[in-house]
Amino acid sequence: MVDLSVDIAGLKLKNPIMPASGTFSEELAEVFDLDRLGAHVTKTITRGWRDGNPTPRVCEVNGSMLNSIGIPSKGVGAFLEKVVPFYRHYETPLVVSISGNTADEFATLCSEVSVDGVAAIEVNISCPNIEEDGKAFAIRPSSTYDVMCKLRAATKLPLWAKLTPNTGETPEVARAAEEGGADALVVANTILSMAIDIHSRRPKLGNLMGGLSGPSIKPIALRMAYQCARATRIPVIGCGGISTVEDVIEFLIAGASAVQVGTATFIHPTAMVSIIEGLESWLAAEGLSSVRDLIGTVIDGEQNEAVVFMEAAP
Amino acid sequence: MMGVHKKLVPANDAVSVKAFEMPLAVKENLPVNGEYRKLVLDAPADLLARCRAGQFFHLLCPQAGGETPYLRRPMSIYGFYPETGELHFLYKVTGAGTRALATLGTGDLLNVLGPLGEPFTIADDWQNLVLVARGVGLATLAPLALEANRLGRHLTAICSARHPDYLMSTDYFADLGADVITLTDAEGTSEPQNLERVIEELVAAGKAHAFYTCGSNRMLRLLQEIGARHGIPGQIALEQQMACGIGMCHCCVRPFNRGDKQVHLRVCREGPVFDMMEAIAW
Numbered sequence A: 001m002v003d004l005s006v007d008i009a010g011l012k013l014k015n016p017i018m019p020a021s022g023t024f025s026e027e028l029a030e031v032f033d034l035d036r037l038g039a040h041v042t043k044t045i046t047r048g049w050r051d052g053n054p055t056p057r058v059c060e061v062n063g064s065m066l067n068s069i070g071i072p073s074k075g076v077g078a079f080l081e082k083v084v085p086f087y088r089h090y091e092t093p094l095v096v097s098i099s100g101n102t103a104d105e106f107a108t109l110c111s112e113v114s115v116d117g118v119a120a121i122e123v124n125i126s127c128p129n130i131e132e133d134g135k136a137f138a139i140r141p142s143s144t145y146d147v148m149c150k151l152r153a154a155t156k157l158p159l160w161a162k163l164t165p166n167t168g169e170t171p172e173v174a175r176a177a178e179e180g181g182a183d184a185l186v187v188a189n190t191i192l193s194m195a196i197d198i199h200s201r202r203p204k205l206g207n208l209m210g211g212l213s214g215p216s217i218k219p220i221a222l223r224m225a226y227q228c229a230r231a232t233r234i235p236v237i238g239c240g241g242i243s244t245v246e247d248v249i250e251f252l253i254a255g256a257s258a259v260q261v262g263t264a265t266f267i268h269p270t271a272m273v274s275i276i277e278g279l280e281s282w283l284a285a286e287g288l289s290s291v292r293d294l295i296g297t298v299i300d301g302e303q304n305e306a307v308v309f310m311e312a313a314p
Numbered sequence B: 001m002m003g004v005h006k007k008l009v010p011a012n013d014a015v016s017v018k019a020f021e022m023p024l025a026v027k028e029n030l031p032v033n034g035e036y037r038k039l040v041l042d043a044p045a046d047l048l049a050r051c052r053a054g055q056f057f058h059l060l061c062p063q064a065g066g067e068t069p070y071l072r073r074p075m076s077i078y079g080f081y082p083e084t085g086e087l088h089f090l091y092k093v094t095g096a097g098t099r100a101l102a103t104l105g106t107g108d109l110l111n112v113l114g115p116l117g118e119p120f121t122i123a124d125d126w127q128n129l130v131l132v133a134r135g136v137g138l139a140t141l142a143p144l145a146l147e148a149n150r151l152g153r154h155l156t157a158i159c160s161a162r163h164p165d166y167l168m169s170t171d172y173f174a175d176l177g178a179d180v181i182t183l184t185d186a187e188g189t190s191e192p193q194n195l196e197r198v199i200e201e202l203v204a205a206g207k208a209h210a211f212y213t214c215g216s217n218r219m220l221r222l223l224q225e226i227g228a229r230h231g232i233p234g235q236i237a238l239e240q241q242m243a244c245g246i247g248m249c250h251c252c253v254r255p256f257n258r259g260d261k262q263v264h265l266r267v268c269r270e271g272p273v274f275d276m277m278e279a280i281a282w
Helices: A026-030 A075-088 A103-112 A141-154 A170-180 A215-231 A245-254 A263-267 A271-285 B045-050 B096-101 B137-151 B170-175 B192-204 B217-230
Strands: A006-008 A011-013 A017-019 A058-061 A064-067 A094-098 A120-124 A159-162 A184-187 A191-193 A210-213 A236-239 A258-261 B020-031 B036-042 B056-060 B073-076 B079-081 B086-092 B109-116 B128-134 B154-161 B179-184 B210-214 B234-237 B253-258 B261-266 B273-275
Touching: A017 A271, A058 A210, A064 A215, A064 A263, A075 A094, A075 A103, A094 A103, A103 A120, A103 A141, A120 A141, A141 A159, A141 A170, A170 A184, A170 A215, A184 A215, A210 A215, A215 A236, A215 A245, A236 A245, A245 A258, A245 A271, A258 A271, A263 A271, B020 B045, B036 B109, B045 B086, B056 B086, B073 B086, B073 B096, B079 B137, B086 B096, B086 B137, B128 B137, B128 B192, B128 B217, B137 B154, B137 B170, B137 B210, B137 B234, B154 B170, B154 B192, B170 B179, B179 B192, B192 B217, B210 B217, B217 B234
Parallel strands: A017 A258, A094 A120, A120 A159, A159 A184, A184 A236, A236 A258, B128 B154, B128 B210, B154 B179, B210 B234
Antiparallel strands: A006 A011, A058 A064, A064 A210, A191 A210, B020 B036, B020 B109, B036 B086, B056 B073, B056 B109, B079 B086, B234 B273, B253 B261
16 A cells, blocks of 8 residues: 655645646536545635636647636635635645735735635745736745745745746745745746747737646756755645656656646546556555655755756756 | 535546546548538447537547647537437548547547537427528537427528538438528628528518527627517527636636626636627627
8 A cells, every 4th residue: 555645834635646726626526526636726816806818818839738817716705605615525625826916915815715624825926917017926036025924924824835937046936935934835837938820920819928838848847846845945846747647756756745737637637536546556566655755856966056056057 | 507515426426427538439530521521439328418419529639640739629519329329520620630630540549528518408488490500610500400309399500601512411400300591602692681681581480489500700790680679589609719628727718798797708618508699799
């Protein structure tokens, strides 16, 4: 019997596989039993109503996708009334993903969703702040630290900070999140990208640009997960292009304590279930009794910090 | 929608599962004319029993023929036949996904997810139905003829195309007992004034209790006008770029008029069939 359980800052998960925010909802219960998962992670909500971005909101690029959905949200009231009760019927812990335009609004929402039935809060500090300057909190260490301090003061629940790959300061941002009070890091969100229809000469997304997700971003997310695991003492949850059990194993070896599966669920709605089963068989075949024996076992020699934390390709 | 928040039982218990993800064997995948192909899949009875006219499947097109489609492609059901164990799709080869689909041969497997979305409804007092479609839109509306036939309703199918050679499904409709009216650009019969005259004649003859359409802005506007004029309801099947197909990602929304507000609804989940009068021309 293989032990798949992991511990994310005191929150025990029966396995390290969970959905990435935005690629999961109650509707998936119509495809498989959601209690198979290590955690449930909701689509990001904002305090108030948001319509989301103009269509097209999605387009395909070779082997991956771009999206610009714009966080349509029914607001915190509808969320507490409809969504949280739905997940209370499951044993699997519920992680609520939230976002805000300002640090204060973000913190208010953080406090509002700290209710019975919510096990942790994923703070999406990596979505661009369209109303402000188009930047995301997690692009800079200083704005990351400031928003995390306010969020920390707003809740006693574990805080998972979701970082962005659109930064040149990955280890600094990771440390700023830790110092600001994050209990874990989710590494990472989508990468800002663009696609143009050559016939109409119009951008393929209604919102001009969007986030790249899918297998093409996996090496980038893996590099960041590795750097964040090395830069901080808090658990890292890998996220980005994970589609197979081999991808999961690679992230765990790099130092991630758990992973999120996102776009792969759009291709195969049962992808997470297949991955959980595959992970158990793989560990058994390798003679490992616990998935925890894999975490951070990368053999990377005695590299100096400038190599581990490099921010440009050598 | 998830109205009742009850604990759902595991996916291997067919009671809770509304959508299947499974590989189906190709029985046949042949051209029907210069532009369209018909794909026939071998499907299990429990899958076919769940299919309804207007619903769609999300197809995982193969990486074949030099094509590398990534996301699934939504495709409306053209026909479903529990008696022969067949699921039919009609498609036009236009992009990477459909070019890859066209490479499938008899015995090849195609991974499908479905049936998905809200089907057409036929209210009890809609005895005489009028379907208006053009081109590949006829594929989406074809199963409505099956359903009308099963319910013993009378159907008039107004089929429009560029040229008589591209008129599809007219035999399909006629075989199911529908009155078929064909309009083509080549014969100069498909312009809006003529279509309006044809529909008004049906209304006057008491043969139009409800309209069904899809795909065309021009037809939507015309049917909304005629519907408003005579108080005739209708339904429209709509398309939008999709990612997940089951309602999670919110990629496939479209705007609709509801009361005095405009709302965004998901084509994959609240649709693809919508109230015709609420739809907004694009």
